[in-house]
Structures are given as C-alpha cells and as structure tokens.
Amino acid sequence: MGKSQKKRSMRRHNPMRVPDSHLPKGLESAASSSPKNEAVLPIIQKLESPDASERKWACVAVSNLIQNDPSTRRLLQGKNVVGALITRLSDSEEEVWIEAAGALRCAISPGLQDFYCPTFLFLRNLCIDGGYDICAEMYNKNILAPLKTFVPKISSALSQFLESPKTAPENAQKVVYEFTENVNTILWCLSETSNKALNAINQISLVPFLMSFLAARAKLPIATVTAAAQCLYVLTDDNQPAIDELRSNAVYSTCLLEIVHNKGSLSDKDREVFGDRLTMLKVLSSGILSNVSPLPGAASGVDVGKEIVLPLLQPVVASVSLTESSALAESLVTKIALEPPQIEKLSLKNAPQSDHRSDTEVELDRLENKLRTVQLALEILTGVCATLPDPTSEAQEGVPDAEEDDEEEDVTDDMALDDTPITNGTTTASHLPALVEPLITLIQPVRLSFPPAAGQSLHPPTTSVLSAIHVSALECLNNIFLSLSASPNSGLAAASASGKQIWDGVWAALGSVGTEITRSQERKQEMWEIGVGVLWGVGNIWKGSLVPNEEQVQLLIQLCNSSADLAIRVKCIGTLECLAQHPQSIDANRVIAMHLLSILPTSTAPSSHGTEPLIQTLSALIDIYSDENLPYDINFRQGNFLQRLVDSVDGVRKAVRAIDRRKERDLKLRGEEMRDNLVAFIKYRRALKF
Template identity: 25%
Template structure:
C-alpha cells in the first residue's frame, strides 16, 4: 500500500513555507561582503554600553535571520556564542527576551545543527532557570504594567518555541528535555488555562504540548492528572493543536477516555474555521523595487502564521489517523484468522493455481467495517482536505492526508462511491500531468491518491490515454535515485498496474505492460521495491486468459518466456535482502518469488488448456 509515513517531530517547525526549503536557501557561494557588512556591526552592538542599543541589535538580528545569506554571515561571526555569553546574562530584561528570540529563530531556520550546538552548550539549564522566573512573574501578573506584561509574554513565546524546535530536532535532545524538564507540561497547561495570557502565546504553548507529548507516556500521565483544557474561548489554532494532544493521549495511554470520532470532528471543524487564503496573503513577503523586505512579526503576521501551521498540524493528524485505522483493521483481521489447512500447507510451491486470487499477493482489506470515524472521513473530511490541494504552500501535506485517507476507504469501504473517487481522480491526475513545478512530496502524494482510486477499478479510469501513460513513465524515469524518489517510483508503478484494465484501450495496456516487463528484466539494476511492484502488477494484468489483450500482448510479446528466464535473478534479488535489516521487504520479495513460480506454471497450464480446446 502507498501509505504516507508518519511525519517526524521536526516536520512541524514553523519556517515559512512561502520562502522555500531550508536546503535551497543555504546552498550557494560563500558569504558576500555585503552580508558581512550588515552582520558585523549588529553583533558589535550586542556589546554596546547602552541597553537600548543592545536590545535593538538583537531584535534586528532576529528579523534578519530569515535571510539565508545574512544568517550565514551571522553564524560565521559566532552570533550564537555571543547571545549565550552576553545577551542571556544581560542586566536588561528586554535584551534577554530579544536574545532568546534570536536563538528561537536560528533554531527554526537552521534546525539540527544549531539545536545540537545549543544543547551541548547546556541551553536547557538556562531555559530551566528562566522558567522558574516566569512562574514567579506570572504570580504577580496583575501588578505588572503593560510593558512588563509584553516582555513576559514574549519571553514565554520565545522559550517555548525554542524548546519545541529543540525537541523536534533530535531524539537525544527530546529525551533530554523530557528528563530534565519533567514539569514542563504542567507549566504549559497553566499557560493555556490562564485567561490573562494572549492567544499568540497560547498557540506556541499548545504547539509545544503537541510536539513533546508524542509517544511520551511521562508527559501524557502529567497531562491527564493535571486536567485537560477544553475551554471554548480558545482560538481555533490552539484547539487544533489540542486535538493533536488528545490524539497523542489516545495513542499512548491505556486509560484514555477520549473518543477518536470527537478528535476527527474537532480537527475537521478547525480546518474549516481557518481562513487560509487570508493567512497566506498576510504571510506573503513584501517586495520593494524587486528587493524582498524583512518580515515584520507583528500581531497580524503571527496570527496568520499560527493559522498556517495549525492547518499543517490538522492535515498531519488526519494522515496519522487514517494510517492507524488501516493498521488496526489489519491487526484485527490477523487475530481473527483461522489455523491454516494442513493439506494446503503440504502442497508443493510449484503446484499450479486454478485461481489467481490464491496467490500470495498483498490485496487490499475489504472487511466492509462500519466505522463512524471512516464515515466521517469520507462524507465530511475528504472534501475539506481536498480544498487545500489548491494552495501550493500546503499541497504536499494535503496530498499526504488524501493518500492515506483513500487507502483507508479502500480498506473499510471498497465501493466508496464513484462520484467522490471520480472527482478526486480527475483533479489529482490533472495536477500530476500538467504541473511542471510540483515538488517530489506532492508528486508522491498525487501518485498514491491515484493508485488508491485506481484500485477500485472504476470505469472512469478507462479515460486514460496513451499519452497520459507515457507522461507517467517519463515522471518515473526522471524521478531521481534518492530514497524519497524511490517511494514515488513505486507508486507510479502501482498506478500504472491498475490502469491496465480489461476495459481500457489495448494500446494503453500494451504500453504499460511493456514498461513493467522492462523493469522486471532489469532486476539486477533496479531496487527490489520497484521489481516487486512491477511483478505484482503483471500478475494482476494477465491473471485471466479471457482478458481481450492476453493473446495480443502476453502471448505475442513472449512475456512467459521472459518471466521464465528472469526467475533466477528474482530469486537472487530476494536472497540479497537481509531479513534482519528489512524483514518486511524480504517477506514481500519471498512472496513475489513464490508467486512468479506459480504464475509461470499457471500460465503454462492455461495455454495448454486453450490449445486442447482448439
């Protein structure tokens, strides 16, 4: 199945998607002199005798960090060390707050490298000391003036966001936070329950709770013991994060009283409540005379960014939930399986199968389970998620969610409706075939959705043309050789396999079949995942001699001879997979070897039977 993998914690970092990926941003020539000229004076001002100058310098640095060239210059001038050694120990509270803002933004933009450096410099000890001070100040919040409150709220925001980035960057740092800051979830819950704290701080607090409570039994226990926040006055972005926390509780705790249906309904309502058009418009970079201006992190921008990231979280939650439903269904089915028949076990592997459905092929689940959650996903959530595909900034996340949802529908509701599937098919196929600027994640998600829809074997798939197939094959050939591109290629092969149906134009089936055979004949030079999927597709396409294209393509193309000759290479491919390192792949490879033997024997008998009738 082409399910999307669960996103890691560091996938949630709040780097603006409107500016492109981090990898694209930081590659290039060495730091230009102009960037150095901007960076050096600012770092020098961090040591000014005037606290206002120090604060302004730190604030300017925090805003300039989104510029990759200037950021590189700042890092080269050891801005992190300066902030740690000077700004965080400054006598001015404003300088301290802005210093944490610099570290927060650097952690967001640079990710792992900066986070590990900070961790090794024992940033957690510094954070822990300031959390204590914050709790003291919160106790006297009513007596504070407006300026003091603003500083306190900004400090909370910067600290919690920094911890979120740190925890999302590496498992080691994550575990260190959990062990050294065991009461952090209680602190965050207090922030969320405090009516005097503004919403922008609560969004960051909820995000922190969501990210750090993932598979974290210790935090989950504290959250449950402390009481969970269900205040209806919380903003929509906060509520989406808290839905994520509820799902984390549901996945981790054995005593959770949370209903998954309520979680899905809450996520769907949250996604519908957010005006994503407005959020993206606010986040668009400002350009003056062709020069992109630094982002102004005012309340309007922060609110838009909060909504944008909350939508990403909502889409990720739906991706995870959909996958979990399928996994639970499969687990339940395995538990219900009866003991195998002894006579069947004693049959030789080379026995000829009379029915291709008896082959050891991984077919989709078709339990027809009546699940209210699946019904909600199909009837209400699907159209909401599909709307987000139109936004380039959210497209890959939306397609990952749609991919897992469509495979879930195939498992629970095999006939989930031609109208819904047709609409989705048409939209995603047009996107994949006509968009030249799709990133790899979006192409992979698109291929997965189309593959799942095609598995239903609907009539509308016959509308595919030979040119469409050739475009898909070109997509495969131009996919690259990375691990990420491998998943895309596997999905393209799976998609092509379901397009070669009996009611499809024979030229389409021929084009696909020849391509699949070419992949199989290159077994020694192709990843086993691709060869396995190509063989499984061939088994399905030519499963029945009555199909109109069997003689024209399989017989005249001498597919049987080619498959017989390739058997030793396929066996060797399976043997080369270390089952200790990749048991799942080795199991699939062993199955495809057995099925190849059986398929060849089956097709030989099939042809003999036809000749005898003649």
C-alpha cells in the same frame, strides 16, 4: 498495497518560515548576497558593549535584520551571533536577556514577532555554512543551561501575577508574558529539530509547566498560552516520556477537552480580537489529545479521532481559499514595499520596540497564521487517518502483504462517497469521504505556491506555508485512500464518477506543479512523490474503471525509471497496475505490460530497478493477467509474455535469496510468496488451452 505508506514516520524539522536552499554556501557568498552587510559588524560589536543599552539595542537589531532575510541570517551566523546571543542570556541586565531570547527565537523562526502567536511551522533544517543546522548549534553551545533557569523563575512570576495581579504593573506583566512566549518557542523549536535535544528537554519535565499556562488561559494573553500549547504539541508527538507525563494526570486531559469544546478558554474581549488564535489553540489541543490517546480517567471512553479531531478539524481545512489568500498576500506585500523598514537608520536613541510593525504587516502575519493553522490541522488529520486499522494487522502472523483482493465486506448496498459511513475497527471513517473535496482543493497550486525557477518568492513565508499546505493535504489524501481501500466495499467501488473526479483532481495538481524542478523547489518534488501514492490509493479503489491516459502513463513510467527512491518506483508500479486493468484499454495495457516486463531480471542480469520494485512488479503482472477472459489478455498471448516470465524465474530466486531476513523480514516473506506465486502462475498459464 504495502503498509510502509500507511504509517506516518516521525520527522523532526527546524521550523523555518524562510527557506534558503536557493542561496550559495559560504560566508563570502552570504556577505555578497546580503543587502545589510554593512550593518552587521556594528551590531556584533555592540553585543559585546559594556553599555547595557547598546547590548539591548543590538539584540533587537539582530531580530530586525534577519526577519525574512536568509542571506543576512547566514551572514550573522557566520559571525557567531548564536554564541553571542546565548552569552547575553546570562546578562546582568534583565532587559538584555529578554531581548536576547527574542532574537534567538527569530533566528530559529525568522519573522516571529514578540506579540505574534507562533504556529506550527516546518519546512526543513536550516543549515549553516559548516553544514550544521542552527538549532544543533544552539544545543551544542548549551542554550539549555540558561533556559532551565528561566522555567522556575517564570513559574514563580506566573503564580504571583495570577494570585495577586495588582502586585505588578501591567507593563511588567507584559514583559514577562512576552519573554515566556520566547522561551517556550525556543524549547519548541529545539524539540522538533533534534532527538538529542528532545531527550535533554525531556529531563526538564516541562509538561506541568506548559499545562499551567493552558489551565490559566482565561487570565493570560492568547499568544503566551498558544506558545505553551505549541511546545506541548511537539513534545507529545511520538515522545513517550512526555506522553506518559501528560497521561499521568487526568486533570490535564480535562483541561484540553475544555479548550476543544470552548469552555472558559478566553475572555470575551480576547475571543473577539483573537478569533484566529483561538482556532489555533483548539487545533493544537486536539493534536495534543490525539498524541496522547487513549485518554486517562473519566475521559478514557472518548474516541479522540472520531469525536474530536475529525469533526473539529474538517471545517478548519475547508475554511480557507488558497487562491484568495495568495492574492491577498501579494496585495499586502506590494503595499508594504511602498514604505520599507529602514533598519540601517536605527540608533541607540531610537531603539526598535518588540511590536514595531505596521497595520499592513500585522494583517500579513494574521493571514500567515490562518494558513499555518490549516497546515497544522492537515498534519493532525493525516496522523488520525494513518491510525485506522491496517488490513495486514488482522492477518495470521507471518503471512506477508498479499496483493490479491480481500474478501469484501458489504457495509451497505448503496454507498455514496460523500454520505455513507465506513466502519473500520473501533474508529469510524465516516468523516473521511467528506474530507476529500476540500483536500482536493487544497492541493491545487496558486500563484505564490512555489518560488520562481530563478530568484526568490515575492513573500517567502507565504510561499513556504502554501507549499506546506499542498504537501500536507496530499499526505492526508494518501492516508484516507489507504484507509478506505483497507476495507474493500462494492458500493464505494461502484461510485466510478467520484473516482474519476478525484483522479482528475490529483493529476490537475501535479500538472500545475510540472516536471521542471529546479534547486530551491524541493516541495514540487515532494508533491510528485506523495501524489503518486495518492494515485495508487485511488486507483486501487476504482481499479478497472479508470481509463488510462497516454500522457499520464508515460509520466508514471518516466518517474519510475528516473527516481532513485525505491518507494517511489513501487508506487508508480502499483498505479500502473491499476490502470492496466481497464478492460477495454488494450493498447495502454500493452504499453504498461512492456514496462513491467522490462523490470524483470533475466537468467544473466538482475533487475535494474531494485528488489522491492521487482516484487511489486511480479505482483502486478500476476494480478493483471490472472483472468484470461479479459479483453486485454490478448496482449499476454500475442506478446509471448509467458516466456518472459519463465526467463525471469532464476533471477527472481536470486533476488529473493539475497534479501537479509534479519534486516528486512517483511520484504523477505513477501519476496518468497511472490517467487512461489510466479512459479504457480506460470504453471497455470501453461495449462490453459486456447
């Protein structure tokens, strides 16, 4: 299997709760689709009012208007609300720029309320009418300039509150903490949206600032501490300057380890009231430790993946029922709809407050927060599973990815999927099999998993997080099976019943997703693309024991032919190769072989599927028919497959010759190996006497 699947590529996204791909583009379309069109103009006008109270009201009203409403958000963006709010960040009235910061944060992640603990959110970039995402607009309009000035002010206020808490009224402290949460959330959103913005934020050296909140966690609101942890988690994700800065002080690692082990994290009162948020804080801290591993100082001997991440996060991903969560969300949304908020009735005399939600809305937010915690845990686990040794890393330099089976190393004679450890380098994979069952459960779609083919979800934020959980669970499964297959084990391969159960579970999820994928349902497409990779990993471990299903084979062939993504084609071919090697399934072997042969070039025409899929196809055919004694080998002989391979040799040579060694060295090496193997395989088959 190609190692391109193994490594988690760095992806930076605008952390959107409410996707808007279903909306038509253009300011006019946004105006016609927004139910609050008439309320927009007065708010824009009041943002420029000479009256500070009107400006404050307008900032709060923006947050209310765009909550869970992408059409109104687009309409306001078209009216340059971002520029107006950034201007308000330099307002002479302190309360105005505090509310402006809150409004900007809601513009990035609509629905995040001032006292609501933000969680790691990512769906895709929010595009404005001109094609620019909103965070790029904020960065281009120099939002970092005022934010930089807030950092030392916040640090000074925090020090004062901690040293002399009685010097400031409780209300004043609350305002500062809420504002701090807003600032940290904006920095977090900008950091994971654009590498350009991330590089600029690196210049601020935020690590000491953010760690100060974690160090003082027992004396600060949990929401403020978690916002700092969230920002730090994003900053240390594949970002070397922040990683180096955090690793430079061993006290930081000690603090994070204390949070993970629940030492002095919160007051008893906060622990009782904010249990879910404490879990989020622990998950974030484990993610930060994973990002900066290996740890410095006295903690240098800690295996973060083995000793912290896997045992801590496994119960988190097993703690939620998506079916129950979806049903609860539907119930709460229905209840909220009975008393909808009347944004249009807001007045200056009765300006909205930061915490203006009903108990039902708070409960819905708490549910989403719990789901976001699970989604974050899955992302961290995916990264840990991806760092397990790649079998190719131990090969001699210059040797390409070979498809033939590696020499098996028997760890145990009697291995069960659920309780036997597999040692792989310095990191144990013993927790990986135990993760499989909850992950298979988490990939199964529920009622609110995807938006309907036409229209919008009953509650877009819940739909967003549910679909993100499905995708993240599949990504985690993908890396688990790649890691398990990296160290072939006869005992694991013998657990064929477990293999079939997992295989059926993945197909059940994909079957629920279906093949009818419309606009605004990109997550369904992602599930298929990642799901095929999981199937390849499962098939590779239980190769020869999985009985091919005719409908599944046809779906894989159709996806291979229709996808424009070469990586998807490679995954389909790899999965079909595994199915073709079930000894007794002669008819299925023939169907798969005919598809693989159709991918080969001829002496006059190149392969229609691309070079990398072609190389994978050659590997598959050689692997399938390397043992002439298998029952399905009759297809090779009766179908005259040998002649088809002979006819492809010149085309294969041309395809390999066309690979640019400077740009695609690994592919070039593998292509040259497969070319040579093809010639040798033809000679071998010709020499056989039947």
